[in-house]
Amino acid sequence: MKAIIPAAGLGTRFLPATKSNPKELLPVLDKPVIQYVVEEALEPEGVDGVVIVNSHLKPQLEEYFGPKPELESYLRERGKDRYAEVVRESGELPVSFVYQDDPLGLGHAVLCAKDEVGDEPFFVLLGDYFVPDREMCVRMAEVSRAHGGASVIAVAPVSHDEVSRYGIVAGEQVGTLDGDDLDLEEPGSVLRLSGMVEKPAPEDAPTNLCIVGRYLLSPRVMELLQTQRPGAGGEIQLTDALERLLKEEEMYALVVDPAEGCDTGTPAAWVGTSARMALLDPATREAFLEALGDQALS
Structure with missing residues:
Protein backbone atom coordinates (compact mmCIF):
# COMPACT_ATOMS: atom_id res chain seq x y z
CA MET A 1 0.00 0.00 0.00
CA TYR A 129 -0.45 19.20 8.58
CA PHE A 130 1.22 16.48 10.63
CA VAL A 131 0.37 14.36 13.68
CA PRO A 132 3.28 14.10 16.13
CA ASP A 133 2.32 10.70 17.58
CA ARG A 134 1.64 9.30 14.05
CA GLU A 135 -1.43 7.40 15.25
CA MET A 136 -4.27 9.01 13.27
CA CYS A 137 -3.74 6.99 10.09
CA VAL A 138 -3.20 3.83 12.16
CA ARG A 139 -6.66 4.27 13.70
CA MET A 140 -8.20 5.03 10.31
CA ALA A 141 -6.83 1.72 9.03
CA GLU A 142 -8.48 -0.03 12.01
CA VAL A 143 -11.84 1.51 11.08
CA SER A 144 -11.39 0.43 7.46
CA ARG A 145 -10.61 -3.16 8.44
CA ALA A 146 -13.65 -3.23 10.74
CA HIS A 147 -15.86 -2.22 7.79
CA GLY A 148 -14.62 -4.52 5.06
CA GLY A 149 -11.84 -2.31 3.71
CA ALA A 150 -14.07 0.72 3.13
CA SER A 151 -12.71 4.22 2.56
CA VAL A 152 -12.22 6.30 5.71
CA ILE A 153 -11.60 10.01 6.18
CA ALA A 154 -10.60 11.87 9.34
CA VAL A 155 -12.93 14.60 10.56
CA ALA A 156 -12.91 16.98 13.52
CA PRO A 157 -15.50 19.26 15.09
CA VAL A 158 -15.38 22.99 14.46
CA SER A 159 -17.56 25.74 15.84
CA HIS A 160 -20.88 26.43 14.15
CA ASP A 161 -19.56 29.77 12.91
CA GLU A 162 -16.58 28.14 11.19
CA VAL A 163 -18.30 25.50 9.05
CA SER A 164 -18.33 27.77 5.99
CA ARG A 165 -14.51 27.55 5.85
CA TYR A 166 -14.32 23.77 5.46
CA GLY A 167 -15.59 20.66 3.75
CA ILE A 168 -18.30 19.29 6.05
CA VAL A 169 -19.54 15.70 6.19
CA ALA A 170 -23.03 14.27 6.69
CA GLY A 171 -23.65 10.86 8.19
CA GLU A 172 -24.84 8.77 11.10
CA GLN A 173 -22.89 7.35 13.97
CA VAL A 174 -22.42 3.59 13.64
CA GLY A 175 -20.12 2.95 16.58
CA THR A 176 -16.84 3.95 18.13
CA LEU A 177 -13.28 2.83 17.64
CA ASP A 178 -12.82 1.47 21.16
CA GLY A 179 -16.39 0.50 22.00
CA ASP A 180 -17.02 3.31 24.47
CA ASP A 181 -20.32 5.19 24.49
CA LEU A 182 -19.45 8.51 22.81
CA ASP A 183 -21.34 11.47 21.44
CA LEU A 184 -21.23 11.97 17.67
CA GLU A 185 -18.56 14.70 17.84
CA GLU A 186 -16.25 13.04 20.36
CA PRO A 187 -12.86 11.65 19.22
CA GLY A 188 -13.18 7.95 18.44
CA SER A 189 -16.72 8.18 17.08
CA VAL A 190 -17.23 6.43 13.74
CA LEU A 191 -19.77 7.62 11.15
CA ARG A 192 -21.14 6.02 8.01
CA LEU A 193 -21.14 8.90 5.54
CA SER A 194 -24.11 9.98 3.48
CA GLY A 195 -22.68 13.11 1.89
CA MET A 196 -20.17 15.95 1.89
CA VAL A 197 -20.73 19.67 1.49
CA GLU A 198 -17.98 22.10 0.54
CA LYS A 199 -18.03 25.27 2.68
CA PRO A 200 -21.75 25.33 3.52
CA ALA A 201 -23.52 28.25 5.13
CA PRO A 202 -23.93 27.56 8.88
CA GLU A 203 -27.67 27.11 8.52
CA ASP A 204 -27.16 24.50 5.76
CA ALA A 205 -24.40 22.43 7.38
CA PRO A 206 -25.53 18.86 8.16
CA THR A 207 -22.96 18.58 11.00
CA ASN A 208 -20.03 20.62 12.26
CA LEU A 209 -17.50 17.88 11.39
CA CYS A 210 -14.87 19.04 8.91
CA ILE A 211 -12.39 17.02 6.83
CA VAL A 212 -8.90 17.45 8.30
CA GLY A 213 -6.60 16.21 5.53
CA ARG A 214 -6.20 12.47 6.14
CA TYR A 215 -7.83 9.96 3.78
CA LEU A 216 -7.68 6.18 3.33
CA LEU A 217 -9.27 5.55 -0.05
CA SER A 218 -10.52 2.76 -2.26
CA PRO A 219 -8.67 2.28 -5.59
CA ARG A 220 -12.01 3.10 -7.25
CA VAL A 221 -11.27 6.77 -6.45
CA MET A 222 -8.48 6.81 -9.03
CA GLU A 223 -10.88 5.60 -11.72
CA LEU A 224 -13.41 8.28 -10.79
CA LEU A 225 -10.76 11.01 -10.83
CA GLN A 226 -9.93 10.14 -14.43
CA THR A 227 -13.41 11.25 -15.49
CA GLN A 228 -13.95 13.93 -12.86
CA ARG A 229 -15.02 17.28 -14.31
CA PRO A 230 -13.52 20.49 -12.92
CA GLY A 231 -15.41 21.84 -9.93
CA ALA A 232 -14.83 24.77 -7.60
CA GLY A 233 -12.18 27.15 -8.91
CA GLY A 234 -12.04 25.26 -12.21
CA GLU A 235 -10.02 22.54 -10.48
CA ILE A 236 -10.46 18.78 -10.17
CA GLN A 237 -11.65 18.40 -6.60
CA LEU A 238 -11.04 15.24 -4.58
CA THR A 239 -14.25 15.90 -2.63
CA ASP A 240 -16.28 15.76 -5.86
CA ALA A 241 -14.87 12.32 -6.65
CA LEU A 242 -15.60 11.15 -3.10
CA GLU A 243 -19.22 12.24 -3.45
CA ARG A 244 -19.45 10.07 -6.56
CA LEU A 245 -17.80 7.19 -4.67
CA LEU A 246 -20.51 7.41 -2.02
CA LYS A 247 -23.06 6.39 -4.65
CA GLU A 248 -21.16 3.15 -5.24
CA GLU A 249 -19.44 2.22 -1.99
CA GLU A 250 -19.84 2.79 1.72
CA MET A 251 -17.53 5.36 3.27
CA TYR A 252 -16.78 6.08 6.90
CA ALA A 253 -15.36 8.92 8.98
CA LEU A 254 -13.32 8.77 12.16
CA VAL A 255 -13.73 11.73 14.49
CA VAL A 256 -10.35 12.96 15.77
CA ASP A 257 -9.29 15.52 18.33
CA PRO A 258 -8.59 18.89 16.63
CA ALA A 259 -5.58 19.33 18.91
CA GLU A 260 -4.04 16.05 17.74
CA GLY A 261 -2.47 17.52 14.61
CA CYS A 262 -0.15 20.42 13.90
CA ASP A 263 -0.95 22.95 11.17
CA THR A 264 1.90 24.51 9.17
CA GLY A 265 -0.14 25.96 6.30
CA THR A 266 0.36 29.64 7.13
CA PRO A 267 3.25 31.56 8.68
CA ALA A 268 1.26 32.10 11.89
CA ALA A 269 0.29 28.42 12.10
CA TRP A 270 3.87 27.34 11.40
CA VAL A 271 5.21 29.57 14.19
CA GLY A 272 2.57 28.23 16.56
CA THR A 273 3.41 24.63 15.70
CA SER A 274 7.13 25.29 16.14
CA ALA A 275 6.45 26.74 19.59
CA ARG A 276 4.20 23.83 20.50
CA MET A 277 6.79 21.25 19.47
CA ALA A 278 9.54 23.13 21.32
CA LEU A 279 7.47 23.05 24.50
CA LEU A 280 6.70 19.33 24.11
CA ASP A 281 10.33 18.33 23.56
CA PRO A 282 12.25 17.98 26.85
CA ALA A 283 15.49 18.71 25.00
CA THR A 284 14.31 22.14 23.87
CA ARG A 285 11.63 23.25 26.36
CA GLU A 286 13.86 25.05 28.88
CA ALA A 287 16.04 26.66 26.23
CA PHE A 288 12.94 27.83 24.36
CA LEU A 289 11.39 29.38 27.45
CA GLU A 290 14.69 31.04 28.29
CA ALA A 291 14.92 32.47 24.76
CA LEU A 292 11.42 33.90 25.11
CA GLY A 293 12.40 35.63 28.34
CA ASP A 294 9.66 37.85 29.72
CA GLN A 295 7.45 37.06 26.73
CA ALA A 296 6.99 33.51 28.08
CA LEU A 297 5.08 34.91 31.05
CA SER A 298 2.69 37.18 29.13
Whole structure:
Protein backbone atom coordinates (compact mmCIF):
# COMPACT_ATOMS: atom_id res chain seq x y z
CA MET A 1 0.00 0.00 0.00
CA LYS A 2 1.19 3.51 -0.82
CA ALA A 3 0.61 6.89 0.77
CA ILE A 4 0.36 10.04 -1.35
CA ILE A 5 1.51 13.45 -0.16
CA PRO A 6 0.51 16.32 -2.49
CA ALA A 7 3.33 18.88 -2.32
CA ALA A 8 3.38 20.68 -5.67
CA GLY A 9 2.23 24.06 -4.35
CA LEU A 10 4.69 26.95 -4.44
CA GLY A 11 4.09 28.20 -0.89
CA THR A 12 3.15 31.72 -1.92
CA ARG A 13 1.89 32.58 1.57
CA PHE A 14 5.45 32.10 2.83
CA LEU A 15 7.18 34.36 0.31
CA PRO A 16 9.92 35.53 0.24
CA ALA A 17 11.12 32.58 2.38
CA THR A 18 9.93 30.11 -0.28
CA LYS A 19 11.58 31.93 -3.16
CA SER A 20 14.44 29.41 -3.08
CA ASN A 21 13.39 26.95 -0.36
CA PRO A 22 10.18 24.88 -0.63
CA LYS A 23 7.63 25.40 2.13
CA GLU A 24 7.74 21.67 2.87
CA LEU A 25 11.42 21.95 3.84
CA LEU A 26 10.88 24.69 6.42
CA PRO A 27 11.93 23.15 9.74
CA VAL A 28 9.92 22.50 12.84
CA LEU A 29 12.71 22.18 15.39
CA ASP A 30 15.45 20.26 13.55
CA LYS A 31 13.30 18.42 10.99
CA PRO A 32 11.49 19.71 7.89
CA VAL A 33 7.70 19.51 7.88
CA ILE A 34 7.62 17.05 4.96
CA GLN A 35 9.68 14.49 6.90
CA TYR A 36 7.19 14.52 9.78
CA VAL A 37 4.43 13.77 7.26
CA VAL A 38 6.43 11.02 5.53
CA GLU A 39 7.18 9.29 8.83
CA GLU A 40 3.51 9.53 9.82
CA ALA A 41 2.46 8.05 6.46
CA LEU A 42 4.73 5.03 6.97
CA GLU A 43 3.33 4.23 10.43
CA PRO A 44 0.25 2.11 9.47
CA GLU A 45 0.87 -1.58 8.89
CA GLY A 46 1.12 -2.38 5.19
CA VAL A 47 2.33 1.01 3.95
CA ASP A 48 5.61 0.34 2.19
CA GLY A 49 6.22 3.59 0.34
CA VAL A 50 5.34 7.26 0.05
CA VAL A 51 4.67 9.04 -3.24
CA ILE A 52 5.28 12.80 -3.09
CA VAL A 53 3.49 14.77 -5.79
CA ASN A 54 6.03 17.49 -6.51
CA SER A 55 6.60 20.34 -8.96
CA HIS A 56 9.63 20.49 -11.22
CA LEU A 57 10.21 23.95 -9.74
CA LYS A 58 11.13 22.31 -6.42
CA PRO A 59 14.01 19.86 -7.05
CA GLN A 60 15.19 20.47 -3.48
CA LEU A 61 12.54 18.05 -2.19
CA GLU A 62 13.93 15.15 -4.18
CA GLU A 63 17.46 16.12 -3.20
CA TYR A 64 16.54 16.14 0.49
CA PHE A 65 15.30 12.53 0.42
CA GLY A 66 18.31 11.30 -1.53
CA PRO A 67 21.57 9.96 -0.07
CA LYS A 68 24.33 12.37 1.02
CA PRO A 69 27.41 10.13 1.39
CA GLU A 70 29.87 13.03 1.30
CA LEU A 71 28.10 14.80 4.14
CA GLU A 72 27.84 11.55 6.13
CA SER A 73 31.58 10.91 5.72
CA TYR A 74 32.43 14.49 6.66
CA LEU A 75 30.40 14.22 9.86
CA ARG A 76 31.75 10.81 10.86
CA GLU A 77 35.35 11.94 10.33
CA ARG A 78 34.70 14.67 12.90
CA GLY A 79 33.06 12.39 15.43
CA LYS A 80 29.55 13.66 14.76
CA ASP A 81 28.01 10.22 14.34
CA ARG A 82 24.59 11.24 15.68
CA TYR A 83 24.21 13.86 12.97
CA ALA A 84 25.54 11.45 10.35
CA GLU A 85 22.82 8.96 11.34
CA VAL A 86 19.95 11.41 10.89
CA VAL A 87 21.35 12.35 7.48
CA ARG A 88 21.52 8.68 6.51
CA GLU A 89 18.04 7.90 7.84
CA SER A 90 16.35 10.72 5.92
CA GLY A 91 18.04 9.54 2.72
CA GLU A 92 16.82 5.95 3.17
CA LEU A 93 13.11 6.65 3.64
CA PRO A 94 11.07 4.84 0.92
CA VAL A 95 10.02 7.99 -0.96
CA SER A 96 9.36 8.34 -4.69
CA PHE A 97 8.25 11.32 -6.76
CA VAL A 98 5.73 12.17 -9.44
CA TYR A 99 5.09 15.64 -10.82
CA GLN A 100 2.17 18.01 -11.11
CA ASP A 101 3.29 21.16 -12.91
CA ASP A 102 -0.14 22.70 -13.44
CA PRO A 103 -2.23 23.71 -10.38
CA LEU A 104 -5.32 21.73 -11.32
CA GLY A 105 -6.52 20.86 -7.83
CA LEU A 106 -6.11 18.25 -5.09
CA GLY A 107 -7.97 15.61 -7.08
CA HIS A 108 -5.59 16.07 -10.00
CA ALA A 109 -2.59 15.88 -7.67
CA VAL A 110 -3.81 12.54 -6.32
CA LEU A 111 -4.43 11.29 -9.86
CA CYS A 112 -0.82 12.03 -10.77
CA ALA A 113 0.18 9.13 -8.49
CA LYS A 114 -2.16 6.61 -10.13
CA ASP A 115 0.56 4.40 -11.65
CA GLU A 116 2.42 4.16 -8.34
CA VAL A 117 -0.72 3.23 -6.40
CA GLY A 118 -1.95 0.57 -8.82
CA ASP A 119 -5.10 -1.30 -7.80
CA GLU A 120 -4.54 -1.04 -4.04
CA PRO A 121 -6.14 1.20 -1.40
CA PHE A 122 -4.04 4.24 -0.59
CA PHE A 123 -3.63 6.99 1.97
CA VAL A 124 -3.61 10.69 1.16
CA LEU A 125 -1.93 13.02 3.67
CA LEU A 126 -1.94 16.75 3.08
CA GLY A 127 1.57 18.11 3.45
CA ASP A 128 0.93 21.16 5.63
CA TYR A 129 -0.45 19.20 8.58
CA PHE A 130 1.22 16.48 10.63
CA VAL A 131 0.37 14.36 13.68
CA PRO A 132 3.28 14.10 16.13
CA ASP A 133 2.32 10.70 17.58
CA ARG A 134 1.64 9.30 14.05
CA GLU A 135 -1.43 7.40 15.25
CA MET A 136 -4.27 9.01 13.27
CA CYS A 137 -3.74 6.99 10.09
CA VAL A 138 -3.20 3.83 12.16
CA ARG A 139 -6.66 4.27 13.70
CA MET A 140 -8.20 5.03 10.31
CA ALA A 141 -6.83 1.72 9.03
CA GLU A 142 -8.48 -0.03 12.01
CA VAL A 143 -11.84 1.51 11.08
CA SER A 144 -11.39 0.43 7.46
CA ARG A 145 -10.61 -3.16 8.44
CA ALA A 146 -13.65 -3.23 10.74
CA HIS A 147 -15.86 -2.22 7.79
CA GLY A 148 -14.62 -4.52 5.06
CA GLY A 149 -11.84 -2.31 3.71
CA ALA A 150 -14.07 0.72 3.13
CA SER A 151 -12.71 4.22 2.56
CA VAL A 152 -12.22 6.30 5.71
CA ILE A 153 -11.60 10.01 6.18
CA ALA A 154 -10.60 11.87 9.34
CA VAL A 155 -12.93 14.60 10.56
CA ALA A 156 -12.91 16.98 13.52
CA PRO A 157 -15.50 19.26 15.09
CA VAL A 158 -15.38 22.99 14.46
CA SER A 159 -17.56 25.74 15.84
CA HIS A 160 -20.88 26.43 14.15
CA ASP A 161 -19.56 29.77 12.91
CA GLU A 162 -16.58 28.14 11.19
CA VAL A 163 -18.30 25.50 9.05
CA SER A 164 -18.33 27.77 5.99
CA ARG A 165 -14.51 27.55 5.85
CA TYR A 166 -14.32 23.77 5.46
CA GLY A 167 -15.59 20.66 3.75
CA ILE A 168 -18.30 19.29 6.05
CA VAL A 169 -19.54 15.70 6.19
CA ALA A 170 -23.03 14.27 6.69
CA GLY A 171 -23.65 10.86 8.19
CA GLU A 172 -24.84 8.77 11.10
CA GLN A 173 -22.89 7.35 13.97
CA VAL A 174 -22.42 3.59 13.64
CA GLY A 175 -20.12 2.95 16.58
CA THR A 176 -16.84 3.95 18.13
CA LEU A 177 -13.28 2.83 17.64
CA ASP A 178 -12.82 1.47 21.16
CA GLY A 179 -16.39 0.50 22.00
CA ASP A 180 -17.02 3.31 24.47
CA ASP A 181 -20.32 5.19 24.49
CA LEU A 182 -19.45 8.51 22.81
CA ASP A 183 -21.34 11.47 21.44
CA LEU A 184 -21.23 11.97 17.67
CA GLU A 185 -18.56 14.70 17.84
CA GLU A 186 -16.25 13.04 20.36
CA PRO A 187 -12.86 11.65 19.22
CA GLY A 188 -13.18 7.95 18.44
CA SER A 189 -16.72 8.18 17.08
CA VAL A 190 -17.23 6.43 13.74
CA LEU A 191 -19.77 7.62 11.15
CA ARG A 192 -21.14 6.02 8.01
CA LEU A 193 -21.14 8.90 5.54
CA SER A 194 -24.11 9.98 3.48
CA GLY A 195 -22.68 13.11 1.89
CA MET A 196 -20.17 15.95 1.89
CA VAL A 197 -20.73 19.67 1.49
CA GLU A 198 -17.98 22.10 0.54
CA LYS A 199 -18.03 25.27 2.68
CA PRO A 200 -21.75 25.33 3.52
CA ALA A 201 -23.52 28.25 5.13
CA PRO A 202 -23.93 27.56 8.88
CA GLU A 203 -27.67 27.11 8.52
CA ASP A 204 -27.16 24.50 5.76
CA ALA A 205 -24.40 22.43 7.38
CA PRO A 206 -25.53 18.86 8.16
CA THR A 207 -22.96 18.58 11.00
CA ASN A 208 -20.03 20.62 12.26
CA LEU A 209 -17.50 17.88 11.39
CA CYS A 210 -14.87 19.04 8.91
CA ILE A 211 -12.39 17.02 6.83
CA VAL A 212 -8.90 17.45 8.30
CA GLY A 213 -6.60 16.21 5.53
CA ARG A 214 -6.20 12.47 6.14
CA TYR A 215 -7.83 9.96 3.78
CA LEU A 216 -7.68 6.18 3.33
CA LEU A 217 -9.27 5.55 -0.05
CA SER A 218 -10.52 2.76 -2.26
CA PRO A 219 -8.67 2.28 -5.59
CA ARG A 220 -12.01 3.10 -7.25
CA VAL A 221 -11.27 6.77 -6.45
CA MET A 222 -8.48 6.81 -9.03
CA GLU A 223 -10.88 5.60 -11.72
CA LEU A 224 -13.41 8.28 -10.79
CA LEU A 225 -10.76 11.01 -10.83
CA GLN A 226 -9.93 10.14 -14.43
CA THR A 227 -13.41 11.25 -15.49
CA GLN A 228 -13.95 13.93 -12.86
CA ARG A 229 -15.02 17.28 -14.31
CA PRO A 230 -13.52 20.49 -12.92
CA GLY A 231 -15.41 21.84 -9.93
CA ALA A 232 -14.83 24.77 -7.60
CA GLY A 233 -12.18 27.15 -8.91
CA GLY A 234 -12.04 25.26 -12.21
CA GLU A 235 -10.02 22.54 -10.48
CA ILE A 236 -10.46 18.78 -10.17
CA GLN A 237 -11.65 18.40 -6.60
CA LEU A 238 -11.04 15.24 -4.58
CA THR A 239 -14.25 15.90 -2.63
CA ASP A 240 -16.28 15.76 -5.86
CA ALA A 241 -14.87 12.32 -6.65
CA LEU A 242 -15.60 11.15 -3.10
CA GLU A 243 -19.22 12.24 -3.45
CA ARG A 244 -19.45 10.07 -6.56
CA LEU A 245 -17.80 7.19 -4.67
CA LEU A 246 -20.51 7.41 -2.02
CA LYS A 247 -23.06 6.39 -4.65
CA GLU A 248 -21.16 3.15 -5.24
CA GLU A 249 -19.44 2.22 -1.99
CA GLU A 250 -19.84 2.79 1.72
CA MET A 251 -17.53 5.36 3.27
CA TYR A 252 -16.78 6.08 6.90
CA ALA A 253 -15.36 8.92 8.98
CA LEU A 254 -13.32 8.77 12.16
CA VAL A 255 -13.73 11.73 14.49
CA VAL A 256 -10.35 12.96 15.77
CA ASP A 257 -9.29 15.52 18.33
CA PRO A 258 -8.59 18.89 16.63
CA ALA A 259 -5.58 19.33 18.91
CA GLU A 260 -4.04 16.05 17.74
CA GLY A 261 -2.47 17.52 14.61
CA CYS A 262 -0.15 20.42 13.90
CA ASP A 263 -0.95 22.95 11.17
CA THR A 264 1.90 24.51 9.17
CA GLY A 265 -0.14 25.96 6.30
CA THR A 266 0.36 29.64 7.13
CA PRO A 267 3.25 31.56 8.68
CA ALA A 268 1.26 32.10 11.89
CA ALA A 269 0.29 28.42 12.10
CA TRP A 270 3.87 27.34 11.40
CA VAL A 271 5.21 29.57 14.19
CA GLY A 272 2.57 28.23 16.56
CA THR A 273 3.41 24.63 15.70
CA SER A 274 7.13 25.29 16.14
CA ALA A 275 6.45 26.74 19.59
CA ARG A 276 4.20 23.83 20.50
CA MET A 277 6.79 21.25 19.47
CA ALA A 278 9.54 23.13 21.32
CA LEU A 279 7.47 23.05 24.50
CA LEU A 280 6.70 19.33 24.11
CA ASP A 281 10.33 18.33 23.56
CA PRO A 282 12.25 17.98 26.85
CA ALA A 283 15.49 18.71 25.00
CA THR A 284 14.31 22.14 23.87
CA ARG A 285 11.63 23.25 26.36
CA GLU A 286 13.86 25.05 28.88
CA ALA A 287 16.04 26.66 26.23
CA PHE A 288 12.94 27.83 24.36
CA LEU A 289 11.39 29.38 27.45
CA GLU A 290 14.69 31.04 28.29
CA ALA A 291 14.92 32.47 24.76
CA LEU A 292 11.42 33.90 25.11
CA GLY A 293 12.40 35.63 28.34
CA ASP A 294 9.66 37.85 29.72
CA GLN A 295 7.45 37.06 26.73
CA ALA A 296 6.99 33.51 28.08
CA LEU A 297 5.08 34.91 31.05
CA SER A 298 2.69 37.18 29.13
